[in-house]
Amino acid sequence: MKQYNILFLCTHNSARSVLGEALASTHPSGLFVGYSAGSTPGTSVNPIAREIAIELGYDESKLRSKSWDEYGSPDAPKMDFIVTVCDNAAGEQCPYWHGNPATAHWGFPDPSQVQGTDLEKRRAFNEVKNGLKRRLDILASMPLDKLDSLSLKEIHTKS
Template sequence: MRTYNILFLCTHNSARSILGEALASTHPSGKFVGYSAGSTPGGKVNPIAADLAVEMGMDRALLKSKSWDVYAYPDAPKMDFIITVCDNAAGEVCPFWPGQPATAHWGFPDPSQVQGSDIEKKAAFVAVMNGLQKRLDILAAMSLDKLDSMSLKEVHTKA
């Protein structure tokens, strides 16, 4: 079975994109390898996002806040899908992605901006995680070899 590389983009690459990377990499279908990056990475992964990713089975050492530039280099993994998960990253001019991967925007509110108790903050991260999981489940059920950008965008409207 072929696996598909998915790059999740968010401005700071500290929460939503990290969750996307972890969910894709640990998806039960085995169809995806997740990556994440940001246009202006914050340099650290949000601890709640990191804990959830580890609970999914990700190695904490692999969770890094990094620039999307690292995936534009010639020796970088070729992406099949580029998915922005925050409205800021969706509106930015992205680097050229070799191979013309399908792109989509699956916008979610920033859970790291939630104020309140630790339980309320974690609930915001879990809500984003569940939303991403639902979209990845729909994507995994599709015939990916025939998928194009328009079909990928429809995953957002069905979720």
């Protein structure tokens, strides 16, 4: 079975994009290899995002904030899909992506900005996780070899 590389982008690559990477890589379809990066990566992955990724069965050693420059080089893995998950990254000038991948914006509020109890913060992260999972489930049910950017963007309206 062919696997598709999907890169999730956000500004700091510490929460939403990391959840996307973990969800794609652990998706029950086995169709995806998830990656994540940021335009101005932070110094670490958010602790709640880290916990959720590990709960999903994602390899903890892969959890780190990365610059999107890592995936713009000619020797980087070829991406089939690029998905921005925060408004800042959607509006930024992205690097050139080799192979002309399909792109989309699946925006989610930043769960790391939620103030309140630990339970309220965890709830915000779970909402992002569940939203990304729904969109990945829809993506997995589509004819992936025929998708283009327009089709990928329609997933946002179906979830």
